[in-house]
Amino acid sequence: MRKLPPVFAGLGESAVLDWMTGVAPPPAAVTGEVAAQLERMIAALRADAAAPGATFTATGRPTVVSGHRDYTRQERIWSRKFDFEVGVGRFGAITDEARAAFPALGAAVEWDTADDTHRTCWEGLSAEERGREIMRTSSGPGISRHHWGTDLDLWNTSAVHYADGGSLANEYSWLTRHAAAFGFIQPFTARSAAVAHAYTEERWHWSYRPVAEPMLEWVDAHRSTVDTRLRTLWGNSARYAFLRAHWAEFVFHVER
Numbered sequence: 710m711r712k713l714p715p716v717f718a719g720l721g722e723s724a725v726l727d728w729m730t731g732v733a734p735p736p737a738a739v740t741g742e743v744a745a746q747l748e749r750m751i752a753a754l755r756a757d758a759a760a761p762g763a764t765f766t767a768t769g770r771p772t773v774v775s776g777h778r779d780y781t782r783q784e785r786i787w788s789r790k791f792d793f794e795v796g797v798g799r800f801g802a803i804t805d806e807a808r809a810a811f812p813a814l815g816a817a818v819e820w821d822t823a824d825d826t827h828r829t830c831w832e833g834l835s836a837e838e839r840g841r842e843i844m845r846t847s848s849g850p851g852i853s854r855h856h857w858g859t860d861l862d863l864w865n866t867s868a869v870h871y872a873d874g875g876s877l878a879n880e881y882s883w884l885t886r887h888a889a890a891f892g893f894i895q896p897f898t899a900r901s902a903a904v905a906h907a908y909t910e911e912r913w914h915w916s917y918r919p920v921a922e923p924m925l926e927w928v929d930a931h932r933s934t935v936d937t938r939l940r941t942l943w944g945n946s947a948r949y950a951f952l953r954a955h956w957a958e959f960v961f962h963v964e965r
Contacts, residue, residue, distance in 0.1 A: 714923055716742070722931070726938050729924060730851040731780035735858025740777065743859055743917045747772070750891035754883050765879035768864055774913075775862040777855060780942070784850035790843045791948050793831045797822045802845045802909050807834065840951025844959060845909050849952040851939045852960055854896065859921040862913050871912035881912050894918045896963040906955045907962035922965060932957060 716738045717725070727733035734740075751772050758767035778786075789797050799819040808814050811830040820842065821827045834842065840849070854860040863880075864870070870877040888894065897911040928935050939956060943949035 714920060716920055717923070717927075722934065725927060726931075726935065729856060729928060729935070730938060730942060731778065731783060731853065731856030732942075734779065735777065735856075739858045739920055742920070743861070746891050746893070746917060747861065750888060750893060753887065753891075754880065757883065758879075765883075768877060768880055770864050772863055773861050774864060774866060775855065776860075777858045778853060779856065780850050783848065783853045783855065786847060787843065787849050788948070790847060791836075791839055793820075793822050793828060795822050800847065801842050804842055804845060807838070807842055810834075836947035837950040837954070840948070844906075844951065844955070846911075848908070848959065849949065849956070851942050852952070852956050854916060854921065857921060857924055859917040859924065860896070861915055862911075863915060864913060866911075866913050868910070868912065877913075884915065888915060889918075892917050892919050894921075894964060896921070896965075898964050901962055901964050904962055906958035908959060918965075925961070925963075925965065928960060 716736050720728070720736070724733070728735055755767045757763060758765055790800055799821045801820045803814055803817060803820060807830070811833065813826050814830055817824075817827070820831065831839070843849075848854070863884075864877055869875055871881045872878065884893070884895070893915045895912065895914065896916045897908045897914055899910045901907055902909050936956075940953060943953060
């Protein structure tokens, strides 16, 4: 494991566990460094967009639509989807397994809590199968990279905006070419998604690698301890059956 960066200084095992699972907030040094680098990166993007001969105009939307989320907030997101609450609307990416089991889903791409057919199909899924569906596009409490204070969702979380010709395609293209210079990487890509038990591609999700990578290495070196803490947080609830079995795959099946 590489030498931990200064933001880990003075933090014992329990403190890092609380941080990585979202029970405690990230160190102020982390959030401050990430915010400063993000500001520099977005300023550079806007400068390039405003330069003579630029081929795009940077979006005027608020830059960060979701940053740090603690365990409680992530648990609420998870539970609303698990319980198929009507207010959730569309979510997830229907897996091939669910589509094969329920032909009535037809050509739908996402689950829709307002659709009675989808609700009937969802109710036919086991607790573990529900977890599998949710985890394609939404992390579980305790293992979300948003707990770390290193990860940000930029501008909009709908994939259509980032596709070729989409309203954010130019911004995404710029990020793929320049974000690394400011320390940011895209952790969930088409390549990382091409394995079992991984998140789908998220072109809006960017991670501050100088802290996120050492955090990932710390988790790797303390897997047993992390597993024990997660099982304590989740208890024996059936809604976390899939997470108990596969949490590490989702944590490590990422671009690094």
